[in-house]
Amino acid sequence: MVRSNDNITSIENIQQAFRGVDYICSKQIATTLYLAFRLNKPILVEGPAGVGKTDLAKKTASFLNLPLIRLQCYEGLDESKSLYEWKYGKQLLYTQILKDKLNDIVREKNNLAESLEAIHQYDDIFFSPRFLEPRPLLSALQQRKGSVLLIDEIDKSDDEFEAFLLEILSDFQISIPEIGTIAAKSTPYVFLTSNNTRELSDALKRRCLHLFIPFPDAQLERDIINIRVPDLGDSLRFQLVSFIQQIRKLDIKKLPSISETIDWARVLLLLHADCLNMEIVRSTLNVFLKFEDDIAVVNDRLYELTQQATKEGHA
Amino acid sequence: MERVLRDFIFALRNAGIRVSVSESLDAAHTLDLVGYEDRDTLKISLAAALAKTPHEKDIFKECFDRFFSFTDYSENVSESDIDFEAESDDLLAPLTTLLISGDQADIMTSLIQAVSKIQLSNMQFFTQKNPYSRRILSTMGIEGLDRDIRRLDETGMPGAMQQAEALRDARGRLFDYIRGYVNRYYDLFTHETRATMIERQLKDMKLSAVEERDFLHMLIIVKKMVKRLNDIHSRRRKSFRRGQLDFKKTMRKNITYQGPLFNIVWKKQKIDRPSLVVICDVSRSVRMIVRFFLLFLYSLNEVIGKIRSFIFCNNLIDVSHIFDDYPVERAVEILRTGRGLDIGLSRTNYGEAFINFHDQHMRNVDKKTTVIILGDGRNNYFEPETALLRKIQEKSKRLIWLNPESVPFWGSGDSEMKRYGPLCDVVKECNTLRHLERIIDDIL
Numbered sequence: 001m002v003r004s005n006d007n008i009t010s011i012e013n014i015q016q017a018f019r020g021v022d023y024i025c026s027k028q029i030a031t032t033l034y035l036a037f038r039l040n041k042p043i044l045v046e047g048p049a050g051v052g053k054t055d056l057a058k059k060t061a062s063f064l065n066l067p068l069i070r071l072q073c074y075e076g077l078d079e080s081k082s083l084y085e086w087k088y089g090k091q092l093l094y095t096q097i098l099k100d101k102l103n104d105i106v107r108e109k110n111n112l113a114e115s116l117e118a119i120h121q122y123d124d125i126f127f128s129p130r131f132l133e134p135r136p137l138l139s140a141l142q143q144r145k146g147s148v149l150l151i152d153e154i155d156k157s158d159d160e161f162e163a164f165l166l167e168i169l170s171d172f173q174i175s176i177p178e179i180g181t182i183a184a185k186s187t188p189y190v191f192l193t194s195n196n197t198r199e200l201s202d203a204l205k206r207r208c209l210h211l212f213i214p215f216p217d218a219q220l221e222r223d224i225i226n227i228r229v230p231d232l233g234d235s236l237r238f239q240l241v242s243f244i245q246q247i248r249k250l251d252i253k254k255l256p257s258i259s260e261t262i263d264w265a266r267v268l269l270l271l272h273a274d275c276l277n278m279e280i281v282r283s284t285l286n287v288f289l290k291f292e293d294d295i296a297v298v299n300d301r302l303y304e305l306t307q308q309a310t311k312e313g314h315a
Numbered sequence: 316m317e318r319v320l321r322d323f324i325f326a327l328r329n330a331g332i333r334v335s336v337s338e339s340l341d342a343a344h345t346l347d348l349v350g351y352e353d354r355d356t357l358k359i360s361l362a363a364a365l366a367k368t369p370h371e372k373d374i375f376k377e378c379f380d381r382f383f384s385f386t387d388y389s390e391n392v393s394e395s396d397i398d399f400e401a402e403s404d405d406l407l408a409p410l411t412t413l414l415i416s417g418d419q420a421d422i423m424t425s426l427i428q429a430v431s432k433i434q435l436s437n438m439q440f441f442t443q444k445n446p447y448s449r450r451i452l453s454t455m456g457i458e459g460l461d462r463d464i465r466r467l468d469e470t471g472m473p474g475a476m477q478q479a480e481a482l483r484d485a486r487g488r489l490f491d492y493i494r495g496y497v498n499r500y501y502d503l504f505t506h507e508t509r510a511t512m513i514e515r516q517l518k519d520m521k522l523s524a525v526e527e528r529d530f531l532h533m534l535i536i537v538k539k540m541v542k543r544l545n546d547i548h549s550r551r552r553k554s555f556r557r558g559q560l561d562f563k564k565t566m567r568k569n570i571t572y573q574g575p576l577f578n579i580v581w582k583k584q585k586i587d588r589p590s591l592v593v594i595c596d597v598s599r600s601v602r603m604i605v606r607f608f609l610l611f612l613y614s615l616n617e618v619i620g621k622i623r624s625f626i627f628c629n630n631l632i633d634v635s636h637i638f639d640d641y642p643v644e645r646a647v648e649i650l651r652t653g654r655g656l657d658i659g660l661s662r663t664n665y666g667e668a669f670i671n672f673h674d675q676h677m678r679n680v681d682k683k684t685t686v687i688i689l690g691d692g693r694n695n696y697f698e699p700e701t702a703l704l705r706k707i708q709e710k711s712k713r714l715i716w717l718n719p720e721s722v723p724f725w726g727s728g729d730s731e732m733k734r735y736g737p738l739c740d741v742v743k744e745c746n747t748l749r750h751l752e753r754i755i756d757d758i759l
Contacts, residue, residue, distance in 0.1 A: 031359040206335050210367040
C-alpha cells in the first residue's frame with residue numbers, strides 16, 4: 001500500500017495548502033488531518049449542520065488531487081448499494097449467448113451427474129470480477145492512486161451498516177463470499193460525517209480520530225467570508241459577521257451556519273449594499289433564517305442587533 | 316508507553332471518558348508524531364485520539380488543563396541550601412538528610428513511594444485530604460525530622476539554631492507541596508468518581524426515601540436515563556426471522572428474470588416505535604413515590620412521540636396536555652396537587668378509574684399500544700371491576716403493572732393486587748430508579 005504523502009509534511013503546511021483551495025483550516029482541523037494522514041486513520045467529523053464537514057472532504061480531495069468518492073448514507077442503505085452488486089442482467093445475457101457452448105459441454109456426458117460435474121468446472125466464470133458492479137466503497141478500494149472516501153451522514157444509516165463498515169475502516173479490505181477478500185490497492189483517506197442524530201457505536205468511534213467542528217469565532221468567520229466572497233467590502237464584512245455571531249447567541253430553532261453566512265454575503269453583494277441597515281436586513285432575513293418563528297424572534301430585536309453590528313463594524 | 320500518557324489516560328478514565336486500549340495506542344502514536352513541544356498541538360492531537368463526543372471533549376479539556384498544570388517540586392525548593400557540619404550527619408533522620416541534600420529527584424521519589432504505600436487512591440472525600448497529607452508526611456519520616464529540629468534547638472548554640480530554622484523552612488515547604496499534591500490528586504483522580512457515586516446511590520435508593528433536595532439531581536439522572544433508552548430504541552428497526560423464505564415477495568421480485576430465482580427475499584419484521592398509555596395513581600397511599608413516577612412520565616413524554624398520560628384517584632382524567640404546556644417542576648406540582656384539574660383526591664377507586672378509562676379513552680388503545688399502570692392497587696374495598704381491566708389487556712399489546720409496594724404486601728388489606736395481577740402481562744415491583752430503568756428498557 002502506497003500513499004502519496006509528499007505535501008503533508010507539517011501542520012502549517014496543511015493549513016497553507018488548504019488556503020490555496022479556498023478552505024480556511026483552523027489549527028484544530030489541520031492537526032487532526034495531519035494525524036489522520038500520518039496514522040492512516042479515518043476521521044469522524046461531527047458538528048452542527050453547515051460548518052463545512054462535507055466540504056472538508058471535498059477540499060481534501062482537490063488539494064491532494066485525488067478522486068472524491070462519496071457515499072451518502074440513509075436508512076435502509078445496505079451492502080448491495082454501498083459495496084458491490086452482481087450484474088444480474090449481464091450474467092443472464094451471457095448464459096443466453098453461451099447457450100450453445102454450454103450445450104456442447106453437456107452433450108458428451110451420459111447422465112445428469114456427469115453433466116453437472118462438467119458445468120461445475122465453469123461456474124466460477126459467472127461470479128468473477130467481470131460481473132461485479134462496484135459501488136462507492138469497493139471502488140474507493142480499487143483506486144490505484146488512492147482516493148478520498150467520504151461517508152456522509154453516517155448517523156442516518158442503520159446499526160447493521162455501521163457494523164459492516166468496521167472491516168473497511170480498520171483493515172481497508174472487504175470480503176466478497178464468491179471471490180474472497182479484496183484489499184485496498186492503496187489506502188483511501190476516509191472521512192465520516194455525522195450530525196449526531198443518534199449515538200454512533202463505540203466500536204466505530206474507536207477506529208477513528210474524532211474531530212468536532214464548532215461554529216467559528218468572529219475572526220475565523222471573517223476570514224472565511226473574505227476568501228469565499230472576496231468582493232465584499234471590509235466594513236460590511238465586519239458588520240455581517242458581527243450580526244450573525246449575535247444571532248447565534250439567541251434562542252432560536254436553527255442557528256445560521258457558515259454556508260448561510262456565505263449565502264447572505266452573496267445576497268448583500270448582489271443588492272449592492274455597502275452597510276447593514278434595518279431595512280436591508282429585514283428584507284433578507286429569510287436567507288439565513290429558515291423558520292417563521294425564528295424570523296419573528298429576530299425581527300423583534302432587529303434594532304438593537306443592527307445597532308450593535310454597525311457599532312462593532314466601525315470599531 | 317510513556318508514564319505521563321498512562322497517568323493521563325488513567326485520569327481521563329476516572330473523569331468518565333471511556334478510553335480503550337487501541338485508543339491509548341493511537342494516542343501513543345500521536346505523541347510520537349507531534350511530541351511535547353507545543354501545548355496546543357498536543358491538546359488537539361490527544362483530543363482527536365481520545366475524546367470522541369462533544370461532551371467528552373469538554374471533560375477532556377478540563378482534565379488536560381488540570382493534569383498538565385502539575386508543577387515540579389524543584390520550583391518550591393530551589394533556594395534550599397542548608398549548611399551542615401559533616402560530623403552530625405550520622406545522627407540525622409533520613410528525611411532530614413534528604414532535605415539537607417536538597418536533591419529534588421530523591422525527594423520526589425520518596426514522596427511517590429509514600430503515596431503508593433498509603434494508597435492515596437483510596438481517598439474518596441475531600442475531608443480526607445488532610446489526614447492523607449499527614450499520613451504521607453509520617454510515612455516519609457516527619458517524626459525523625461521533628462526530633463532533629465528539636466535536638467538542634469535544645470543545644471542552644473547560635474549555629475544550631477540557624478540550622479533548625481532552615482530545616483523548619485524546608486519542612487514548611489515540603490508540607491505545602493504535599494498538600495498541593497494531594498489537592499491536585501483529589502481533583503484529578505477522585506473528584507469525578509464522587510459524582511458517579513452519588514448517582515449510583517440515588518439509583519438504588521428507595522424512591523420514597525429520596526429527599527426533596529435531591530429532586531433536581533434525580534431529574535438529571537432520569538433525563539439521562541430516558542435519553543439513553545430513547546437513543547437505543549427510538550428508531551424503527553427491522554429484525555429478520557432468520558432463514559424463513561418470503562415466497563410471495565421472492566416470486567414478485569423475480570418476475571423480471573422470467574422465472575429463475577436470482578433474488579431471494581427472506582421474511583422480516585418491522586419493530587415499531589413504542590406507543591404508550593400510562594395510567595398513574597396519585598392518591599395518598601403512593602404520595603411519597605408519585606413525584607418520581609410523574610418525573611419519569613414527564614421525561615418519557617419529551618422523548619416518545621406516541622404517549623398518552625392519565626392520572627386518577629377518585630376518577631380518571633387525561634393529563635397529556637399538562638406535560639406539553641408546563642416546565643417539569645410545575646407540571647409535577649400541578650399533577651400531584653390536582654389544582655385546577657377535574658379530579659377528586661380523597662379515596663382511590665381503581666374500579667371507577669377503569670370505568671372512566673373504558674368509557675372515554677379506550678380509543679387510545681390498539682393492538683400496538685403498551686398500557687402501563689403505576690399504582691399500589693389499594694382500592695379502599697370498592698368494586699375492583701376486573702372485567703374492564705381484562706378488556707384493556709385484550710385490546711392492548713401488553714399490559715404492565717408497576718407496583719411501588721414490595722411483593723409480600725401485595726394482596727394484604729385492601730390491596731387488590733392478587734386479583735389484578737393475573738390479568739396483566741407483566742407485574743413488577745418498582746421502587747428504585749434502577750427498577751424503572753430495567754422495566755422501561757423492556758417496554759421499548
